[in-house]
Amino acid sequence: MTPGANGNLLEVKNLRTYFETDDGIVKAVDDISFQLKRGETLGIVGESGSGKSVTNLSIIRLVPTPPGKIVSGQVVFNGNDLLLLSNDAIRKIRGRRIAMIFQDPMTSLNPFMKISRQLMEMTELHLGHTKAQAHAHAIRMLETVGIPDARERADSYPHEFSGGMRQRAMIAMALSCEPELLIADEPTTALDVTIQAQILELIKKLKRETGTSVILITHDLGVVAGMTDHVIVMYAGKIFEQAPTKELFSVPGNPYTKGLLRSVPDPTAEQGKLYQIPGLPPDVAHLKPGCPFAQRCDYTQDICTREFPQFVQLNSDHYSLCHFAREVYSESGGTPV
């Protein structure tokens, strides 16, 4: 369990995941790279079809194959390329060292099995717990995530839990082996706002206590603002912008990010016409040459429909995929390096 030489827990390099469909090849994730330091939370923001979920399925090698295929790249976790591991070896990492939680808890909970049993399976398998140890651990985990009367409730079936409680049970399961990385894919999207606040607070608390790194996938910029250290903005399978969270919100360097930030109603501002990004997200199977956002962008020039943009470095840790990244960044009040 030696960390990567440079202190990164995870390094994704030039990852490409394509899907073969009747409609042609869909480049769901197309040449993306990013790093995650130990103890950090990375937010991945994007709209449907942007490739944010496929990125994370690729990291833990759960891309449905066929039609999906990781075409190239590296996913270096603690110094080892996960893409080179045998299926057996990756199974030992999944759940044990990298855990996932999803939007719908019922995708990870077995409806026919008691909650306690499902939690026990995890530690019996990965940590070699005896039945008694595993049971005690399961109760402790359920208590940690705030299930009231955990000892009595542990023997319930998933359907006997409310949505928020199921989400808690899934988090308990994901964290029961103290993973080094937790991937949370829209963990609160299906929940009510007061329950969402509880779950996000819980993830923060567990992160503080265990030092787990987190990748948080979401479409909600408010959640990103409160939860993450770094943000990646994805669009049409590409990383459009990458920056520390505060920097991204205060001095965005990409027109798409800028548009997204402006199109979320600000509860403290005056009412009035909301900024809207025109048009529709592109059909990833039939991308036109040039920048995939060109048709919807306020800054578009001839070059945008002709040439694919560069990934421009704007600051020590801030990159933007745009022909006019420096101009957009300056306009937001930043000084490009």
Next chain:
Amino acid sequence: MNSTLLSIRDLKVHFDLGGGGPLDKLFGTNPVKRVLKAVDGVSLDIYEQETFGLVGESGCGKSTLGRAILRLTEPTEGQVFYRDRDLAHLSQRQLREQRRHLQIIFQDPYASLNPRMTVGQIVGEPLETFRLARGREAEQRVQELLETVGLSKRFIKRYPHEFSGGQRQRIGIARALAVDPDFIVADEPISALDVSIQAQIMNLLEKLRREKNLTYLFISHDLRAIRHVSDRVAVMYLGKLVEIAEAKTIYKEPLMPYTKALISAVPVPDPQVEATRQRIMLEGDVPSPINPPSGCPFHTRCPYAIDVCKEVVPQLVEIKPAHFAACIRISPAQPHIENVAPGAAPGLE
């Protein structure tokens, strides 16, 4: 202020879930009669040409209230006055005539459009039903409607599956507009859409409201959206309205503890704000509407609850001008619960 378009009085929608019958008692399977009180005594005035926002968490009854106003779900009790007619007590035939003036837009643009009908048929159907236009004239009208909602009239022969979520929502809006209504219930119209598309639909609805003098009941769980589109907002909890105020006011100065918690839980897209703000964390889940708590429905999760809250059902009281809240622990003289003496219930005096 505009005159009242819709007046809802003590509206109730109760669903009988069975139980309590002689056989249930004999076998002891379901000895107690179970009633789900989805909407439990709601009174409300909606003014002409306003957007009235209705916000609440899942299961609070907000969609049922919207449907009950249009009688898509039959109310159990109460009245809905629209231009001096009580919709809740009209015959089916009279109701059909009124439906022309009252329309609905649904949350799920994938489920609410008939997949076997073309866009032209979907949008044109209400014209035929209400005998408003036929043949060439109807086609002309459908083309105009599509353009009004920002769709190309070339789409007229296409089927719903050929469109994205946002475009389908536009089709749903065009269909609702076909009959030239006064009032539209927009039931979570943006919840299923991507962020960039949500802004488009909110702007479209606002533009249509101004151009066509429409009145909306905008139902959503999304407080940011509600705050943005609404003139006034009501907060619903377990079948009851617990606070009504202007959108600006309710955000800046919520009075009822549930509204306070709800607003403090909304994530703000600003890392600086998020880093410093204090959240009011509510314990536990929303109780089941089947056996709602006695007294104030919120007392089980309320950080300010005192013993009396378990017994007294609070009424909506005008705490400040045009600002109503249902909480016995505040009163017009003492509107801010933080400043009320521990254990005191000025609303009862």
